[in-house]
Amino acid sequence: MFEVRHIDKTYSPGTVQETCLFRDFSLAIEPHSFVAVVGSNGSGKTSLLNILCGSIDVDQGTILMNGEDITRMKDYKRYRKIGRVYQNPALGTCPTMTILENLSMADNKGKRFNLTGGVNKKRIEAYKEMLLPLGLGLEDKLSVPVGMLSGGQRQTLALLMATMTPLDFLILDEHTAALDPKTAELVMALTDRIVREKQLTTLMVTHNLRHAVEYGDRVLMMHQGNIVLDKGGEEKKNLKVEDLLGLFNTISIECGN
Amino acid sequence: MLLSILEQGLIYGILALGLLITYRILDFPDLTVDSSFPLGAAVSAVLTVRGMAPVWTLFFAVLAGCLAGLITGLIHVKCHVRDLLSGIITMTGLYSINLNIAGKANVPLFGGDTLFKNPFTRAFPAFLAPYATLLIILVITLIAKLLLDWFLSTKAGFLLRAAGDNPSVVTTLAQDQGRVKILGLMIANALVALSGAVMCQQQRYFDISMGTGAMVIGLASVIIGTNIFRSLRFMRSTTMALIGSVLYKASVAIALQLGLDASFMKLITAVLFLIILVISQFRPKKVRLHV
Numbered sequence A: 001m002f003e004v005r006h007i008d009k010t011y012s013p014g015t016v017q018e019t020c021l022f023r024d025f026s027l028a029i030e031p032h033s034f035v036a037v038v039g040s041n042g043s044g045k046t047s048l049l050n051i052l053c054g055s056i057d058v059d060q061g062t063i064l065m066n067g068e069d070i071t072r073m074k075d076y077k078r079y080r081k082i083g084r085v086y087q088n089p090a091l092g093t094c095p096t097m098t099i100l101e102n103l104s105m106a107d108n109k110g111k112r113f114n115l116t117g118g119v120n121k122k123r124i125e126a127y128k129e130m131l132l133p134l135g136l137g138l139e140d141k142l143s144v145p146v147g148m149l150s151g152g153q154r155q156t157l158a159l160l161m162a163t164m165t166p167l168d169f170l171i172l173d174e175h176t177a178a179l180d181p182k183t184a185e186l187v188m189a190l191t192d193r194i195v196r197e198k199q200l201t202t203l204m205v206t207h208n209l210r211h212a213v214e215y216g217d218r219v220l221m222m223h224q225g226n227i228v229l230d231k232g233g234e235e236k237k238n239l240k241v242e243d244l245l246g247l248f249n250t251i252s253i254e255c256g257n
Numbered sequence B: 001m002l003l004s005i006l007e008q009g010l011i012y013g014i015l016a017l018g019l020l021i022t023y024r025i026l027d028f029p030d031l032t033v034d035s036s037f038p039l040g041a042a043v044s045a046v047l048t049v050r051g052m053a054p055v056w057t058l059f060f061a062v063l064a065g066c067l068a069g070l071i072t073g074l075i076h077v078k079c080h081v082r083d084l085l086s087g088i089i090t091m092t093g094l095y096s097i098n099l100n101i102a103g104k105a106n107v108p109l110f111g112g113d114t115l116f117k118n119p120f121t122r123a124f125p126a127f128l129a130p131y132a133t134l135l136i137i138l139v140i141t142l143i144a145k146l147l148l149d150w151f152l153s154t155k156a157g158f159l160l161r162a163a164g165d166n167p168s169v170v171t172t173l174a175q176d177q178g179r180v181k182i183l184g185l186m187i188a189n190a191l192v193a194l195s196g197a198v199m200c201q202q203q204r205y206f207d208i209s210m211g212t213g214a215m216v217i218g219l220a221s222v223i224i225g226t227n228i229f230r231s232l233r234f235m236r237s238t239t240m241a242l243i244g245s246v247l248y249k250a251s252v253a254i255a256l257q258l259g260l261d262a263s264f265m266k267l268i269t270a271v272l273f274l275i276i277l278v279i280s281q282f283r284p285k286k287v288r289l290h291v
């Protein structure tokens, strides 16, 4: 369960750029649900994820993780239970380190980063088995620096790294947006498989309305810091891409763009 | 002259190892260096004069360097001061500390035993005696290099590399990137202080201004080494930094040999650094990452 209650957030308060984004905003995400979030640019999707992960602070309100108040908890401590993949494939991996080194680090999340060897040779076979079914040829490139991989390869690796160890939550911010259509489908299918297998509570921001309808158990649409559509359960089952697109266009026209 | 280039090059090589951590790995322009270098020298000189065995003074120099790095790290991480400024603050403050540790701006080590002139080195066979200094420096430098190589291959070392490569990965691994940065600065300045201590033992004096330009020298060495051997994937960057440092010392020696007066030393240092920057087209990581 991930929850925000009555949060307020204003960017750059007291300056000319002051923007009030959230006012008395609340949202509860049920355990093991896959929530897809859509909405126009600047509607506050990334800000919401940043608030949940502790990348930015709120002015008012509380944030709850599994019932515990984490409003004042540092970001890195929250990530003990959260995996996150960003839109930019470069953000999820270390470019000068090899695939093996990146995977080894991710594999050690939740344990101590002490003075024992950084790579556990016994795990190499397991990594290869994990990479083989992806069909990207990564299993033969374990000693290649990640910076030399394509965006799709890096994002796939970032997704694997984010979900290697036991987790409760997965936060995805347009994680397929920077990829070509074919790779985007591949990464999306892999995401779905991992989420179902590990029963992760997932919050996925996407601009792909079809992905939102196809993979989400619940679909939210945000606009100017508000939730303007929230369909779960039976309602979600009847939700069509066209419905979403219709509402999307209506809102956009109201705003004059 | 070759001997002196190798000696000085390897001593500054330890400094280059420190800068390898801050500049190459952490991407942190750390100016603490200019005073953690004389800090190590001051500690080593004073303790030697007071009668401590020169080898042991190196440990205290390392410890002092750790503290200097810790202070810069805390200023940057806890007080949210920009990286460059944090280093400048520590550098400025340390000047007075160094002066007070040493008691005066100059501490000569003439007369007594040093790291390179003691009962142990006097027992060297005659044919080795001229190389005694170089051998001792080589051993110390290699120990520093191998320890650093080992550290960078551990889990903690991986985290340090990740912190420079992509700090957001460290955070999502549920680790405090601030702590990792502080640790990196401590190790880096420990190496720098060790370099200063060995330098002071070799030159047989401490001088308050001996750190001026240390950062530039170290950075130039790192850039030379990592650029010349860029294509050699199997070569460790620590090896590159050490070779870079010797090459840098050699080019300074050549400049002096060409008839430039020694009073132009710092000017030579600066101009050489500029030439190296231009040739290598070195750009700090920060610029490259965010394009």
Ligand SMILES: Nc1ncnc2c1ncn2[C@@H]1O[C@H](COP(=O)(O)OP(=O)(O)O)[C@@H](O)[C@H]1O
Residues within 6 Å of the ligand: A011, A012, A019, A021, A039, A040, A041, A042, A043, A044, A045, A046, A047, A048
């Ligand atoms: N760091 C920031 N400083 C000031 N304003 C910001 C900042 N981040 C986001 N905003 C503003 O908040 C609004 C929501 O942004 P964001 O959460 O990134 O939206 P989305 O991800 O839905 O496109 C935008 O109007 C944006 O300009």
Ligand SMILES: [Mg+2]
Residues within 6 Å of the ligand: A045, A046, A047
């Ligand atoms: Mg966004």
